[in-house]
Amino acid sequence: MSDPTQLTMTPPAVGTPFQKAGFRRRLLRRPTTLLALAFLALLFGLAVFAPLATGHDPLGGGDSALLEPLSPGHWLGTDDLGRDIWARVVYGSRISLTVGVLSALIAVVVGVVVGALAGYFGGWLDTLLMRIAEFFQTLPRFVVALIVIALFGTSVLKMIVVIAALSWPQLARVVRASVAALAQSQFVDAARVAGMGHGAIIVREILPNVAAPIIVLGSLDIAMAILIEASLSFFGLGDPNHVSWGAMLNDAQQYLRSAWWMSAFPGLAIALTVLSFNVFGDALNDALNPRGPK
Amino acid sequence: MSDSELLLDVRGLSVDIGQGAAALRVVNDLSVTVRRGEAVGLVGESGSGKSMTAFALMNLFPSPLARVAAGQVLLEGRDLARLPPAELRAVRGARVGMVFQDPTSYLDPLMPVGRQIAEPLRAHGRTDGLEARVLELLDMMELPHAARVARQYPHELSGGMRQRILIASALAMRPALLIADEPTTALDVTVQAEILKLLMRLRKELDLGILLITHDLAVVAETCQRVNVMYAGQVVEANEVGSLFAAPRHPYTQGLLASILSPQSRAHSLFSIPGSVPIAGHWPAGCRFHPRCPIALAGLCDSGMPTLRTRGAGADRCLRSDEALAADAWQRNEAAAS
Amino acid sequence: MNEATPVLLEARELSRLFPVRASGGLFRARQMQRAVDRVSLSIRAGEVLALVGESGSGKTTLGRMLLGLTAPSEGTILYKGMDVATRSGEAARSFRREVQVVFQDTGGSLNPRRTIGQSVALPLTWHRGLDARAAAVEVDALLEQVGLAAAHFRHRLPHELSGGQRQRVGIARALASNPALIVADEPVSALDVSVRAQILKLMFDLQRERQLAYLFITHDLGVVRAMADRVMVMHQGRVVESGDADAVLNAPRDPYTQRLLAATPVPDPSRQLAPQRT
Numbered sequence: 001m002s003d004p005t006q007l008t009m010t011p012p013a014v015g016t017p018f019q020k021a022g023f024r025r026r027l028l029r030r031p032t033t034l035l036a037l038a039f040l041a042l043l044f045g046l047a048v049f050a051p052l053a054t055g056h057d058p059l060g061g062g063d064s065a066l067l068e069p070l071s072p073g074h075w076l077g078t079d080d081l082g083r084d085i086w087a088r089v090v091y092g093s094r095i096s097l098t099v100g101v102l103s104a105l106i107a108v109v110v111g112v113v114v115g116a117l118a119g120y121f122g123g124w125l126d127t128l129l130m131r132i133a134e135f136f137q138t139l140p141r142f143v144v145a146l147i148v149i150a151l152f153g154t155s156v157l158k159m160i161v162v163i164a165a166l167s168w169p170q171l172a173r174v175v176r177a178s179v180a181a182l183a184q185s186q187f188v189d190a191a192r193v194a195g196m197g198h199g200a201i202i203v204r205e206i207l208p209n210v211a212a213p214i215i216v217l218g219s220l221d222i223a224m225a226i227l228i229e230a231s232l233s234f235f236g237l238g239d240p241n242h243v244s245w246g247a248m249l250n251d252a253q254q255y256l257r258s259a260w261w262m263s264a265f266p267g268l269a270i271a272l273t274v275l276s277f278n279v280f281g282d283a284l285n286d287a288l289n290p291r292g293p294k
Numbered sequence: 295m296s297d298s299e300l301l302l303d304v305r306g307l308s309v310d311i312g313q314g315a316a317a318l319r320v321v322n323d324l325s326v327t328v329r330r331g332e333a334v335g336l337v338g339e340s341g342s343g344k345s346m347t348a349f350a351l352m353n354l355f356p357s358p359l360a361r362v363a364a365g366q367v368l369l370e371g372r373d374l375a376r377l378p379p380a381e382l383r384a385v386r387g388a389r390v391g392m393v394f395q396d397p398t399s400y401l402d403p404l405m406p407v408g409r410q411i412a413e414p415l416r417a418h419g420r421t422d423g424l425e426a427r428v429l430e431l432l433d434m435m436e437l438p439h440a441a442r443v444a445r446q447y448p449h450e451l452s453g454g455m456r457q458r459i460l461i462a463s464a465l466a467m468r469p470a471l472l473i474a475d476e477p478t479t480a481l482d483v484t485v486q487a488e489i490l491k492l493l494m495r496l497r498k499e500l501d502l503g504i505l506l507i508t509h510d511l512a513v514v515a516e517t518c519q520r521v522n523v524m525y526a527g528q529v530v531e532a533n534e535v536g537s538l539f540a541a542p543r544h545p546y547t548q549g550l551l552a553s554i555l556s557p558q559s560r561a562h563s564l565f566s567i568p569g570s571v572p573i574a575g576h577w578p579a580g581c582r583f584h585p586r587c588p589i590a591l592a593g594l595c596d597s598g599m600p601t602l603r604t605r606g607a608g609a610d611r612c613l614r615s616d617e618a619l620a621a622d623a624w625q626r627n628e629a630a631a632s
Numbered sequence: 633m634n635e636a637t638p639v640l641l642e643a644r645e646l647s648r649l650f651p652v653r654a655s656g657g658l659f660r661a662r663q664m665q666r667a668v669d670r671v672s673l674s675i676r677a678g679e680v681l682a683l684v685g686e687s688g689s690g691k692t693t694l695g696r697m698l699l700g701l702t703a704p705s706e707g708t709i710l711y712k713g714m715d716v717a718t719r720s721g722e723a724a725r726s727f728r729r730e731v732q733v734v735f736q737d738t739g740g741s742l743n744p745r746r747t748i749g750q751s752v753a754l755p756l757t758w759h760r761g762l763d764a765r766a767a768a769v770e771v772d773a774l775l776e777q778v779g780l781a782a783a784h785f786r787h788r789l790p791h792e793l794s795g796g797q798r799q800r801v802g803i804a805r806a807l808a809s810n811p812a813l814i815v816a817d818e819p820v821s822a823l824d825v826s827v828r829a830q831i832l833k834l835m836f837d838l839q840r841e842r843q844l845a846y847l848f849i850t851h852d853l854g855v856v857r858a859m860a861d862r863v864m865v866m867h868q869g870r871v872v873e874s875g876d877a878d879a880v881l882n883a884p885r886d887p888y889t890q891r892l893l894a895a896t897p898v899p900d901p902s903r904q905l906a907p908q909r910t
Contacts, residue, residue: 195758339824482686487895512897555854561836566829
């Protein structure tokens with residue numbers, strides 16, 4: 001048992017944030033976190049089980065009325081081509097979540113690999129990798145995404161790659177700092193003396209202790225990615241074969257006053273999704289780094 | 295010695311962590327005195343509560359959960375534990391100075407050390423003669439080229455020099471009492487010797503009272519006139535230094551003295567106290583040392599907390615210290631003789 | 633211990649250089665400082681050598697070089713006669729296996745996310761190639777050997793243990809690969825006084841049982857007297873004095889060693905410090 005009389009200012013111990021007492025309690029403490037988690041669960045559910053959530057075809061209008069307001073047949077109304085808004089919001093979630101999660105995932109993988117190598121080995125490798133990362137970091141994310149997509153054509157895959165390419169440097173820097181600090185630890189020395197090779201040490205001894213900030217940044221990256229995807233689609237640079245909330249907003253520009261439901265619901269969807277990921281990321285951060293009694 | 299000469303008179307100090315039923319009393323009924331010009335040692339290992347005591351004296355707890363639960367901290371007659379914050383601020387630095395363990399973390403890396411020494415002066419309202427006083431203090435600390443040192447930053451100074459800066463800062467307002475919490479633990483042994491000699495010199499020249507808190511009994515032997523030994527939140531023995539080392543009365547003190555590596559120690563005959571310090575809150579019933587004590591008597595030592603009994607110039611908390619076998623509880627003398 | 637006992641580890645003219653900060657410009661050569669300056673030493677099987685010095689003496693850097701954790705800038709290290717730098721294959725593995733380390737426990741010598749059992753098992757898995765079950769049996773045996781009840785401790789995390797207990801775990805881990813030499817870097821400095829003797833006694837008993845050689849890196853002359861056969865005193869990267877431990881400490885010849893001895897506090901109130909200006 002740790003000694004509660006040790007109240008001197010020592011830095012918090014590295015590692016085992018998930019095992020520290022009350023992680024789940026701290027995570028779920030605030031009502032806003034619970035709401036965010038509920039919303040995200042709903043969203044994922046809708047994305048996966050989209051056909052079950054709506055019978056309407058998101059891409060085709062059929063013989064539905066154009067610009068029809070909320071009604072029992074069309075929960076959220078229809079757009080200027082007679083397509084059901086609810087169906088389009090539901091199917092649009094697929095794009096947003098796919099782009100968001102995948103690009104964040106790629107960014108995390110690349111960022112962790114680059115950061116770990118730079119932090120552990122230092123020296124010229126560190127300098128080289130960090131200069132590359134800095135280069136990517138100086139590029140304004142949205143503008144570059146805009147240019148790349150505009151030049152090389154639109155597709156979900158390209159969007160994912162571009163967003164990931166612009167997001168990994170920040171992660172790499174954080175990982176590098178943590179890894180560099182941990183690489184000086186005595187338990188890493190002990191592992192080397194015990195016979196572990198560099199790779200094994202990085203993966204098994206160091207990275208588990210870096211998990212916390214990676215997860216937090218990852219979730220915040222998802223939010224950012226979704227926003228970028230929506231913005232790109234708004235400018236018409238999204239994949240035309242898929243429903244996207246941003247594209248829906250683009251379509252709704254002319255009808256802002258006459259058919260408010262065309263813009264309101266996709267807008268709400270974007271806002272709530274980004275907000276939820278941010279809130280969740282924030283809550284994770286607080287839960288993983290307890291600051292003492294409030 | 296009359297009470298009017300008492301500089302610091304701590305009576306029955308108790309420190310709690312937490313509130314209500316869950317509160318842990320990490321310092322229990324502690325009484326310590328320091329007179330002008332006297333160096334008193336407060337010795338304890340980890341878990342003894344000595345750091346908590348140091349924090350309690352000036353209400354400088356690092357955590358808001360800790361507080362003085364009972365007792366008095368009388369400094370020149372005034373009870374520090376009951377002073378309102380504004381008055382306590384006026385006391386800190388002016389009447390009492392404090393020096394801590396790691397000089398580096400207590401110095402601002404972005405400020406020249408001369409300015410840092412002057413901080414307590416400014417904080418207490420002095421505006422002129424600062425530079426002269428700083429130079430005077432640096433000279434008192436045996437730092438050559440005082441004017442140059444005053445302009446330097448902490449990272450340009452060695453560990454020993456940084457600690458001298460802290461001592462200078464603590465003494466800037468000419469306090470009567472200096473509390474030193476492990477002042478030399480983080481320093482090399484040669485530097486430690488110099489700092490301790492400096493403190494002793496200051497004690498003589500400034501008639502300074504010093505409360506030296508440490509885990510190192512050897513340091514206490516070299517520097518203090520009286521010593522209090524702490525175990526598990528309580529003082530278990532107090533005495534003049536010579537008497538304590540010559541004839542320790544509490545089995546813990548005896549064990550502690552026997553554990554010190556002396557020039558005669560050899561690996562095959564090293565002595566250590568079996569067991570380990572009880573974790574706060576999980577103290578045994580009765581005497582807190584009895585599970586590890588070689589002369590613990592069932593029925594006596596495990597029921598009822600022993601009180602601190604005075605005998606002559608010393609006091610101890612052992613119920614059996616009057617008995618003959620308590621003088622050599624660990625039977626070291628027989629072992630050495632055989 | 634005599635001339636016939638084989639030499640385990642030998643260092644010849646070992647140096648470690650590092651560039652002085654802010655030295656040199658674009659074209660000027662950078663100034664180098666010597667953390668360790670041409671040190672030579674040898675340790676025989678079963679011998680206890682103490683390396684004594686204060687901060688900046690280079691003793692820790694020297695220890696790290698001998699463990700293979702830091703590359704020497706100059707000089708050679710020989711283990712059982714073979715050059716460690718050019719080692720490969722089985723020679724390399726046997727060096728790594730037979731030279732182990734016990735660190736000063738400041739909270740960082742055990743991976744905070746690994747249980748005690750996992751930490752001790754590391755060398756068993758990586759050096760001795762034991763599978764999980766065999767390793768578990770061995771881990772329990774090692775924990776018992778260092779005085780820890782295996783059933784109680786193997787699933788604990790480092791922060792649940794006291795300093796003395798963690799140090800015992802460190803020793804168990806060092807023993808796991810059946811080493812011939814253990815480098816102990818300030819093994820008891822961070823521990824309470826009443827616990828130090830326990831750990832030193834343990835190390836002493838283990839040495840007897842297993843014929844271990846120790847390299848004690850410490851600043852504490854008390855530890856040296858208690859444990860060491862020979863001592864080397866280091867100051868600013870150089871060895872200033874070396875020889876039989878008792879001889880050196882009773883009659884030091886080098887002025888730095890004398891200063892070190894004079895400065896070490898002795899628990900004898902009759903020798904109080906004279907409060908004069910130094």
